[in-house]
Amino acid sequence: MKKRLLISACLMGINCKYNGGNNYIPEVEQLKEKYELIPVCAEILGGLPTPRIPSERRGTKVWNREGEDVTENFLRGAEEVGKTARFFGCGQALLKERSPSCGYGEIYDGTFSGYLTQGNGIAAELLSNMGIRIYGESEIRKLL
Ligand code: SF4
Numbered sequence: 001m002k003k004r005l006l007i008s009a010c011l012m013g014i015n016c017k018y019n020g021g022n023n024y025i026p027e028v029e030q031l032k033e034k035y036e037l038i039p040v041c042a043e044i045l046g047g048l049p050t051p052r053i054p055s056e057r058r059g060t061k062v063w064n065r066e067g068e069d070v071t072e073n074f075l076r077g078a079e080e081v082g083k084t085a086r087f088f089g090c091g092q093a094l095l096k097e098r099s100p101s102c103g104y105g106e107i108y109d110g111t112f113s114g115y116l117t118q119g120n121g122i123a124a125e126l127l128s129n130m131g132i133r134i135y136g137e138s139e140i141r142k143l144l
Pocket residue numbers: 008009010011016017018040041042043044096099101102
């Protein structure tokens with residue numbers, strides 16, 4: 001049986017990104033041969049629409065560009081992603097880098113100016129705390 005790999009849905013070409021687009025990378029086609037891919041989008045699962053106003057994390061909170069506190073949506077989405085990972089027994093995840101949900105190690109700094117800071121997206125942090133090994137899309141070769 002193939003191992004299951006949790007994956008940010010936008011990396012598979014699903015149009016769940018804030019602007020209604022996606023972050024497709026062609027290498028995901030090769031991943032299909034080795035893994036059963038389990039797609040998730042924390043922001044959709046947290047009740048946000050697509051398209052939506054982009055958000056960034058600042059400390060323990062997440063704010064959208066209009067200054068609205070969307071932390072509750074991000075926490076709810078992360079919980080659902082965690083549940084999905086547990087249900088399918090995923091030990092690894094391939095997540096979109098720099099996102100306030102999926103980013104791991106480095107995220108946008110909360111000023112909406114394109115600057116990065118050390119930190120994790122809300123969903124990535126929860127998955128990491130569950131012991132799930134997280135890869136960003138620039139590390140996809142490690143999974144192939
Ligand atoms: S929450 Fe994650 S899966 Fe959804 S659009 Fe953002 S980066 Fe992609």
